[in-house]
Amino acid sequence: MRLHEYQAKQVFADAGIPTPASTLAETVDDAVAAAEDIGYPVAIKAQVHVGGRGKAGGIKLAEDKDEAREYADDILGMDLKGYEVDRVLVEEAVDFENELYVGVTMDRGEGEPVAMVSTRGGVNIEEVAEEDPDAIAREHVDPAFGMHPYQARKVVYEAGVDRAVANDVASVLQTLYQIWDDRDGSDAEINPLMITSDDEVIAADAVFNVDSDALFRQPEIQEMEEEAGGGDELEQKADEYGFDYVRLDGNVGIIGNGAGLVMTTLDLVDHFGGSPANFLDVGGGAKAQRIANALDMVFSDDNVDSVVFNIFGGITRGDEVAEGINQALEQFDEIPKPVTVRLAGTNAEEGMEILNEDLVTVEHTLEDAVQRAVEYAQEVEA
Amino acid sequence: MSVLVDEDTRVVVQGITGGEGKFHTEQMLEYGTNVVAGAVPGRGGQEVAGVPVYDTVHDAAREEDANAAVVFVPPAFAGDALFEALDSPVDLVVAITEGIPTQDMARVKRKLRETDTHLVGPNCPGVITPGVAKLGILPGNIFSEGDVGLVSRSGTLTYQVVDDLTNRGIGQTTAIGIGGDPIIGTSFIDALELFENDPDTKAVVMCGEIGGEDEENAAQYIAEHMDTPVAGFIAGRTAPPGKRMGHAGAIVSGSGTGTAESKINALNDAGVPVGDTPEEVAQNVEDLL
Numbered sequence: 001m002r003l004h005e006y007q008a009k010q011v012f013a014d015a016g017i018p019t020p021a022s023t024l025a026e027t028v029d030d031a032v033a034a035a036e037d038i039g040y041p042v043a044i045k046a047q048v049h050v051g052g053r054g055k056a057g058g059i060k061l062a063e064d065k066d067e068a069r070e071y072a073d074d075i076l077g078m079d080l081k082g083y084e085v086d087r088v089l090v091e092e093a094v095d096f097e098n099e100l101y102v103g104v105t106m107d108r109g110e111g112e113p114v115a116m117v118s119t120r121g122g123v124n125i126e127e128v129a130e131e132d133p134d135a136i137a138r139e140h141v142d143p144a145f146g147m148h149p150y151q152a153r154k155v156v157y158e159a160g161v162d163r164a165v166a167n168d169v170a171s172v173l174q175t176l177y178q179i180w181d182d183r184d185g186s187d188a189e190i191n192p193l194m195i196t197s198d199d200e201v202i203a204a205d206a207v208f209n210v211d212s213d214a215l216f217r218q219p220e221i222q223e224m225e226e227e228a229g230g231g232d233e234l235e236q237k238a239d240e241y242g243f244d245y246v247r248l249d250g251n252v253g254i255i256g257n258g259a260g261l262v263m264t265t266l267d268l269v270d271h272f273g274g275s276p277a278n279f280l281d282v283g284g285g286a287k288a289q290r291i292a293n294a295l296d297m298v299f300s301d302d303n304v305d306s307v308v309f310n311i312f313g314g315i316t317r318g319d320e321v322a323e324g325i326n327q328a329l330e331q332f333d334e335i336p337k338p339v340t341v342r343l344a345g346t347n348a349e350e351g352m353e354i355l356n357e358d359l360v361t362v363e364h365t366l367e368d369a370v371q372r373a374v375e376y377a378q379e380v381e382a
Numbered sequence: 383m384s385v386l387v388d389e390d391t392r393v394v395v396q397g398i399t400g401g402e403g404k405f406h407t408e409q410m411l412e413y414g415t416n417v418v419a420g421a422v423p424g425r426g427g428q429e430v431a432g433v434p435v436y437d438t439v440h441d442a443a444r445e446e447d448a449n450a451a452v453v454f455v456p457p458a459f460a461g462d463a464l465f466e467a468l469d470s471p472v473d474l475v476v477a478i479t480e481g482i483p484t485q486d487m488a489r490v491k492r493k494l495r496e497t498d499t500h501l502v503g504p505n506c507p508g509v510i511t512p513g514v515a516k517l518g519i520l521p522g523n524i525f526s527e528g529d530v531g532l533v534s535r536s537g538t539l540t541y542q543v544v545d546d547l548t549n550r551g552i553g554q555t556t557a558i559g560i561g562g563d564p565i566i567g568t569s570f571i572d573a574l575e576l577f578e579n580d581p582d583t584k585a586v587v588m589c590g591e592i593g594g595e596d597e598e599n600a601a602q603y604i605a606e607h608m609d610t611p612v613a614g615f616i617a618g619r620t621a622p623p624g625k626r627m628g629h630a631g632a633i634v635s636g637s638g639t640g641t642a643e644s645k646i647n648a649l650n651d652a653g654v655p656v657g658d659t660p661e662e663v664a665q666n667v668e669d670l671l
Contacts, residue, residue, distance in 0.1 A: 106484055108564040108594055111491035143488040184485055214483035216458055244628040259562055259628025260536020260591050263617040264660065270620045271658060279621075281628040284480055284519075284537075285402060312541040314507050315402060315478075315519040345521040345541050366542060367661060 001212045004047045006089045007224045008208035012190070015179050017172055019203045022091035031072035032065060034090040040064055041093040044071045048083040052124075056080055061093055094202050099192030100161065101125050101136070102173050104180040113141040113180070115152070115173055117159040121192040147177040168201045169193065183221060184214030234278075234301055241293045243280055250275025252377045253298035253307040253337070255291075257282050257316045265310045265370060272367075274374030277304045284315040291324025299336050305380035308373035309341040310366060311348075318343045318351025329359040338376040342369035384511035384556045385531065385576040385583070386474055386500060390449070391515050394419040394442040394472070396463050397454035398430045402478075406454065406519050407431050413522040415515040418446040421466075439463075439470040450474040452508065452517045460504065461486030468497050476517045477503035477567070487565040494567060501567025505629075507537030507559035520557070528553015530667060531577035531610075533570060534589035535562050535596075535629070539617055539660075543589055546664035552671070555583045562591070562629030570600035578608050585611045585670045587663060588654070591629065592618035593640050601648035611670040614649045614656040615663045616642045 003011070006024050013019045023034035024047070035042045046058035053059050058080045060071040068090075078085050099122035107114040118136040120128045128135050137159035141147045152170040161169050172193060180188040189207040196202065215222045238245030244259065248266075252274045256262035259281050266276040278301065282294050298307050311321045321343060329335055339360045343351045355362060361376075363369035393410070397403040398420030408431050410417050419442035420430050426437035436442040439451060451472045455463040460479040467475045468490070482504050494501055502509055508518015512525040524541060526548045534540040537559050544557060558573050560566055570588060577583045590597035597616065604612050619642040621627050646656045655670075657663035 106488065106564065109596075109599075111488055111565045113488065142492065143485065144492050181485070184483055186484065211484050213457060213481045214485065217483075244626075246622075246625045246627060248622065256538070258536055258538030260534070260539035260589065260617045261542060263536075263591060263621060263627055264539055264542065264615075266621070267617060267619045268659060276620060279625075279627050312538040312545075314521055314537055314541060315406070344545060345524065345538075367659060 001210045001215065001221070001225055002049055003208045003210070003221070003224055004049070005045065005206055006047055008206035009203065011179060011183065011208055012176070012203055012206050015175050017175050017190070017203050018201060019206070020092040020094050022089050024087055025072070025090055026087050028069060028072045028076060031076070031088055031090050032068050035062060035068035036065065038090065038092050042068060043091045043093050044068065044075055045089045045091060046075050046078070046080055046085040047087040047089055048080050048085055050081045050083055053080065058085065094194050094204055095196060096194035097197050098162070098195040100169065100195065101189070101191045102169065102176060102193050103187065103189040103191070104177050104185065105187045107140065110140060113143055113177070115139045115141060115147060115155055115177055117155050117161065117169070117173060119160055125191055141177065146181060147174060149174060152177070162195070164199045165195050165201055172201055172203070184211045184218055185209065186211045234297065237297060237300070238280070241297065243282060243294065243297065245297065246279040247301070248276050248278055249303070250277045251303050251305040251381065252373050253277045253301065253304035254310070255280045255282060255294045255298060255307065256310040257284065257286060257312065261310060261312055265308065265366070268366065268370040269308070269374060272371050272374045274377055277301060286316050286324070287320050288324035288327055291321050292328035295325065295328040304337055306373045306376035307337055307339045308369055309339065310369060311343050311345070313343070313345030313348055317346050318348035319354055322351035322354040325360060326354065326356045329356070335359055340369050340373040340376065342366055384514065385580050386502070386556060386558065387509050387511040387515050387517060389514060391474070391517070392416045392418045392446065392448045393450045393452055393517060394421050394439055394446065394448040395433070395452050395454065396421045396439060396467065397456075398422060398433065398435060399425050399428070400454055403454035404430055407433060409522070410516055413516050415517065418448050439466045439472070443470045443472055448472060450476070450517060453477040453479055453504070455479055457481040457483070461490055464490045464501070465493060468493050468499050468501070471497060471499060473499060474517070475499055475501045475567070476506070476508045477501065478506065478508060478518055480505040482563070484564055487563065491565055491567070502558060503561040503567060505563045506561030507540060509556065509558050511556045512554050518559070520559070524548055525557065526553040529555055529582055529584040531555050531580065531583040531586040532557040532589070533573035533577070533586065534559055535591050536589060536617065539589050542660045543587060543615065543663055546660045547587070547667060550664050550668055552664065552667055555580060564594070570596050571603045574600060574603060574608060574612070578610050583610060585613065585667055587613050587615070587667055589615045589617070590645055591616060592621050592627070592642050592645070593629065595640060597645040598648040601652040601654065604654060605652035612654045613663055613666040613670055614654045615660065616645045616649070616656060618642050
């Protein structure tokens with residue numbers, strides 16, 4: 001789960017990391033009032049979950065009231081890579097000498113947190129990591145002990161941070177790790193961490209992603225997520241239903257259980273000349289209502305011409321799935337899109353007996369089911 | 383022979399009184415698994431499916447001589463349950479639970495380094511030695527006894543591939559679902575090493591997916607250390623970059639590593655044939671035997 005910049009900055013500032021003065025605004029008038037309050041120059045920054053906001057015109061520097069009005073008007077309501085901007089952060093523009101990168105993330109390969117510092121801040125750090133990995137100093141942290149102060153200093157020195165600010169940067173890193181640890185972070189980043197001519201350190205941008213699986217014990221973060229909203233309408237619906245769902249641009253709707261099997265179904269649709277409309281994993285142990293919800297999701301995507309169910313039961317039971325499919329389809333006078341079903345594994349035979357074959361096409365192998373669904377989709381398009 | 387699970391495996395089920403715990407304990411017993419105890423705090427003295435329940439894994443291991451644990455505990459408490467199992471101690475822990483916070487798993491992984499216990503999972507279907515025992519939620523009826531080892535990051539994909547193997551008359555020594563979470567106990571390399579050292583495993587199937595670099599690392603291990611032939615499958619060829627496909631690990635960053643292509647290439651370079659469909663994987667295994 002990803003927080004907006006203004007929310008991440010709030011979390012960081014509350015923990016004691018210095019941030020520029022800023023105000024969130026939803027209207028042009030509010031943005032101008034905020035700019036007058038803060039004093040020029042100010043940065044006006046779109047608050048959307050899009051990388052490269054600056055290049056896309058989502059961040060502008062205003063030198064006076066007229067510019068503040070003009071830029072706030074430009075940015076509010078603009079479409080930024082598919083996201084409508086409904087909020088801007090109006091922020092004191094910091095005059096800086098140097099820019100650093102400071103971050104904490106989970107090193108999945110090692111299964112350990114890792115803290116990173118680089119003097120090549122202010123740019124796309126992924127590019128730095130690829131072109132010149134040595135430009136980023138790294139320090140693994142034992143999750144049982146947390147980050148020791150000496151580790152924060154070590155990585156800061158190793159990165160070659162200027163002596164005059166090294167201790168302050170180490171302190172920011174230490175705090176960032178503590179936030180990451182306390183709040184179930186997956187990634188916490190400051191890029192850039194600005195160094196002023198007076199040797200002050202200020203977090204000019206903030207990224208904070210939280211482990212979605214840990215939201216149950218992070219009520220404040222969950223509240224921020226609800227406040228943030230946004231995103232694709234169908235993906236929001238999937239969130240409400242609690243599905244892993246990704247919308248794609250094809251016309252064969254796909255519902256399955258287990259990420260690996262659903263991905264394989266997508267690959268097979270492609271293999272047999274079709275085009276997947278979505279990834280939808282109902283997860284383990286899905287009951288009838290959940291299956292009905294999944295069908296509702298896929299039916300409400302206008303691009304879908306045909307639907308394939310691929311269920312291989314383990315913890316999920318075939319009879320429950322069949323009940324759900326019947327339940328969802330029996331409410332229609334006419335089935336909106338042809339549904340092909342393949343059931344295997346736990347209670348699959350019971351499921352096959354329950355399935356109403358007037359409403360769906362039953363296939364017995366994965367390959368046959370996918371091929372049939374692709375054919376149906378092609379017939380609709382033809 | 384087999385790896386991880388055999389006739390001497392004596393299982394304690396953590397979370398045996400829950401819906402899934404109870405259902406799958408019955409399924410495991412029906413398959414012939416030696417489920418000797420359950421462990422649920424506050425439920426000591428009860429019985430589930432004829433199996434005695436204890437308050438702690440420690441009591442269950444001591445009283446019933448259990449040497450393996452299967453965990454059906456909800457995600458919020460699962461990290462603690464894993465620590466309890468590692469501390470009891472047992473030789474094998476199979477964690478079925480999906481959605482354990484990653485930081486909890488980092489601490490469990492840290493603890494694991496200090497023990498000799500094998501942890502399989504979490505977010506996995508479990509381990510099965512066909513005809514002998516299954517620990518987890520795998521549907522027993524699709525498996526058959528034989529000489530092919532299987533290791534997979536995805537549960538349902540495991541079932542699909544096993545089904546195709548069994549339909550061709552190819553049985554399995556042991557199948558291990560290692561789970562799709564970012565931090566897991568048993569890696570591809572750990573499982574491949576177990577199979578390489580098992581004289582009865584004549585070939586291995588490895589099912590991977592996009593995200594992370596575990597498959598690439600496994601390919602290197604295969605090239606350098608394995609005599610047993612391996613057949614591969616990679617799910618997620620059509621996944622668009624930057625989108626997370628269910629498993630936390632299954633995201634393509636777009637930076638070249640972790641893609642289906644890089645994994646398939648690494649496996650091919652290690653002499654591993656990678657099938658386009660699960661059916662083709664079974665065909666490849668037949669050719670390797």
